């Protein structure tokens with residue numbers, strides 16, 4: 621960690637420095653009213669990939685886009701009447717809504733894990749001033765290593781992720797200490813995806829409608845079920861070492877695959893063999909090859925260390941037989 625700034629009394633300095641770090645593609649740990657977040661510029665795919673690398677996440681779970689309020693939220697998602705009602709009632713505050721992704725939204729596909737929906741919330745506290753100063757959404761999961769508790773004090777973040785962030789904004793203990801409640805507004809009925817800081821009953825009262833409840837564990841399983849939402853339409857052939865006729869190629873690294881010159885279309889996740897770059901390119905490249913008119917996508921072997929584990933996990937899900 622290069623620097624810690626205590627936000628109380630120093631907010632202008634903190635936001636200016638944080639905005640600079642974010643613009644440079646670095647990670648910034650920041651306090652929200654719920655828990656500390658590990659933030660990156662939501663349009664910068666490599667910065668977002670670094671979040672997953674820093675957390676040691678074995679999977680690409682979609683991330684929450686943090687905005688200043690309804691106005692900024694509209695750039696990213698399509699807010700219907702229910703979304704507006706909830707935003708008016710609870711923002712800024714610990715409610716996250718999952719809504720359809722707005723056409724042309726300035727958000728990298730790694731943030732949404734390639735889904736046609738996006739999770740959005742407007743946090744309270746210094747995070748809000750920072751997002752306003754930055755002028756765009758910050759993608760941020762909780763600032764803990766994968767599998768560990770969400771951090772509610774700057775010291776927790778320093779201990780777990782001190783080496784991964786350019787800047788840690790210390791806002792003292794978090795006001796709420798529990799993650800935001802997540803409500804999906806992508807279907808007929810609003811659905812509680814994750815219980816959190818705002819009671820479901822309070823949300824139901826504001827909506828005038830009951831929430832469908834996800835089965836226990838389903839909210840956590842949701843990202844693991846993404847294959848059924850977003851898998852390429854074309855079949856995938858993993859760990860390919862030679863290209864077959866009619867195939868498109870998803871390559872990795874500088875080695876030329878035999879038969880590659882006959883590929884219907886080709887994309888390279890990272891010619892330099894960099895797993896961060898590969899993660900940032902994964903969803904966009906798969907979507908492009910999907911539209912190539914090929915019969916199948918052959919995927920070169922991807923190393924399994926670092927972010928390679930999450931990349932291979934996602935590829936395996938995408939290659940799994942469709943229901």
Ligand code: TXA
Pocket residue numbers: 652654655656657658681682683684714716718732735737738739743760761762763798799800801802813839840842843
């Ligand atoms: O309070 C919070 O929400 C904190 C602070 C930092 O804002 N953030 C947080 O993020 O808890 P994270 O990444 O630990 O949890 C976000 C949850 C994940 O379970 C993810 O699957 C879900 O949000 N999520 C994000 N986008 C989604 C989408 N498009 N559809 C369904 N679930 C989504």
Ligand code: MG
Pocket residue numbers: 761762770
């Ligand atoms: Mg978390």
